[in-house]
Amino acid sequence: MSQLDRSLIAGLPLFRTAKPEDLDRVLSSARSLRVAKDTTIFEEEAEGHSFFLLLDGHVRVVKTTPGGDQVIVRYISAGELIGIAHAMGRTTYPASAVAAVDCVVLAWPSAMWPEFMAQIPGFGETTYQTVxxxxxxxxxxxxxxxxxxVEQRVARVVLRLAEQNGRKTGEGVEIDFPISRQDIAEMTGxxxxxxxRLLAxxxxxxxxxxxxxxVTVVEAGRLQSLAEGRAAST
Amino acid sequence: MSQLDRSLIAGLPLFRTAKPEDLDRVLSSARSLRVAKDTTIFEEEAEGHSFFLLLDGHVRVVKTTPGGDQVIVRYISAGELIGIAHAMGRTTYPASAVAAVDCVVLAWPSAMWPEFMAQIPGFGETTYQTVxxxxxxxxxxxxxxxxxxVEQRVARVVLRLAEQNGRKTGEGVEIDFPISRQDIAEMTGxxxxxxxRLLAxxxxxxxxxxxxxxVTVVEAGRLQSLAEGRAAST
DNA sequence: GCGTCTGTTTGCGCCAGCGCAAATTCGATC
DNA sequence: GATCGAATTTGCGCTGGCGCAAACAGACGC
Incomplete structure (x- = not known):
């Protein structure tokens, strides 16, 4: 396995206070993976053998009910950790993680978690703040x-996704990964x-x-009004 | 302020691995408070100057929307910490805490949090697992x-409350604090x-x-069936 | 013991949003 | 550029559960 370059992770808040030699150690024990769109990174209920850092792409975190309904718990974007159930004293993953686009992730065995916590300055604090x-x-x-x-909830979700994962275009702010009506439905119940019908x-x-x-948000302000329950004018 | 007795907190999971002298130190810096039923312990959005340990009683954690609707986020029972927003890097409380019955709580200034984390063995790990x-x-x-x-959600909430805060009576398991229809509504949306109507x-x-x-649960099994979406027989 | 206040019950009408079904459109693939 | 599949749109009828309102009942203070 070729050594990964420090610059991959040096800029992340997670490693803000880590020393260069920490970064090297972290990277030397990492596996780097490419994950194709719609591929599952880990499955709900499965043994949590690894934790991951999303280097590039977007991942959706999904829970499935016994009845087969799916709920999207959240989207993860580049720079965030996933599969850190271990940090909370769980041995299995509480939800599944699926690549929303082609992704690049780093993976470590969960057994290394305590080592990260103990040896990387700021790592523990940052991850706990994340939780x-x-x-x-x-x-x-x-x-x-x-x-x-429902209308308010959908408005909120669209706004949040545009804020957190938006890309400016000529017409407004576009959510920069593919998201279907079904996905939005699964985020809003x-x-x-x-x-x-709402989008139309x-x-x-x-x-x-x-x-x-x-989805591209054109008039964020008026959408915000909807989200707050004030009927939008016009 | 008279020194509190070690036995108050010695049995708690939170201090399982703490040494006796730690307990004394913890207690010597604590204020002990009685909180009357329906009194607010701390208010959402307020400056998080203290964190608390519920010694006796039950507390509800409530969020209020701009529109004035209330949602009960969870109930806290004796032995649990409340107001630990500080642990997550917040300076204000994310929700209000209201005594559901007369309660006894210990309070510490938030400034002591880092000291607890650093000096009480197991304290950090336990609280993070709690989060x-x-x-x-x-x-x-x-x-x-x-x-x-709605029926499933209400069934689940009633079952959970009975399990976690139940008291066996002649007729079944009774939720051992006063809980109104309104409260249950605020937990289930x-x-x-x-x-x-459902309870009737x-x-x-x-x-x-x-x-x-x-509320007393008489036939937990059949209520569980309802909660799982199988229509209850009879 | 009596009044009052808070919590509960119950009837009734209505509507937001679901379920079903069918048509349509857009991309991707070969 | 023809074909195919997945995503989207749209119509229609129905109903779970809300909103309103009024009556009722326990508990508590005086």
Missing amino acids: GSRLQDVQARLVEMSTEQ TTLHTVS AWEAKGLVKSGRQR | GSRLQDVQARLVEMSTEQ TTLHTVS AWEAKGLVKSGRQR
Whole structure:
């Protein structure tokens, strides 16, 4: 296995306070993987033998119910860790991770987790803050699911995805990975039909542009109004 | 302030691996408070100056939306920490904590958090596992909110509360703190009216007994069937 | 023991959004 | 550029559960 280059991970917040020799050690024990679009990186309930760092691409984290319904718990973007169940004292993955586009990930055996925690300055603190902010985030979504109408929830999700994973285009901010109506439905607890109707209505009002697995936010402000429950003017 | 007795906290998982002198140090810096039923321990968004250990009683953790709707995020029972936002790198509390019954809590200034983490063996690991399991839990609820009908969600919540905070009585397992229809509604994203109708229907079928701020699970098995979406027989 | 207040029950009408089904369009592939 | 499959759109009917409103019942203070 050829040694990976330090520059791959040097800029990440996760390793902000790590020393160069730490980076080398981290990299020397890493496996680097290419993951094709729609490939599963790890499966819910499976033994959590490895943890991963997403170097490039986007990954969706999905839970499946006994009834076969899927729910997208969150999207992960480059620079974030995945499969860190181990950090929380679990031995199995609580959800599946699927590449939303072709991805590059680094993988380490879970057995190395304690070593990372102990030896990389700032690693523990950063990851725990990550877990904490994910908790905040999921709690916020729970509140939204409990109190808001479908239109507001969909508006919020579209806005959040555009903010966090947006790419400016001539027309507005486009979500920079393929996302279907079904995906949005699975993030908002509704059906692809309803999402389709909403996007069509918004497009007619000029709030968004959308196509096959593609959504562009044109008027973020008015969409924000919708998300907050104030009926959008016009 | 009189020194608190070690036995107050010696049995807790949180201090399982702490040494007796650690316990004394922890206690000597603690304030002990009695909190009357329905009193707020800390308010969402407020500056997180303290963290708390619930010694006795039950606390509900509540988030309020801009629109004024409340959502009960979880119940905390004796032995658990609350207000540990600080651990996750936040400076304000993400939710409010309200005493569900008369409670006894210990409080420490948040500034002491790093000291606890560094000096009490096992403290860090245990609390991070707690955060991790809360994340799992909220994620599971998010999935339920997204995919299940109201009746299933209410059944699940009642079962969970009875399991975690149940007290055996002659008739079944009673949730051992006062809980209103409104409270259950705020945990399941529905209205008190619907909860009332469901409990009435279940009571007619002999699955539960309930009264003013009181719920007893009589037939856990059949209620579990409901929670899993299989229509209950009879 | 009496009034009051808070929590609960229940009836009724309505509608947001689901389920089903069919048509359509867009990309990708050969 | 013809073919095929997946994603999307759209119509239609139905219903779970909400909103409103009013009556009711326990518990608690005086």
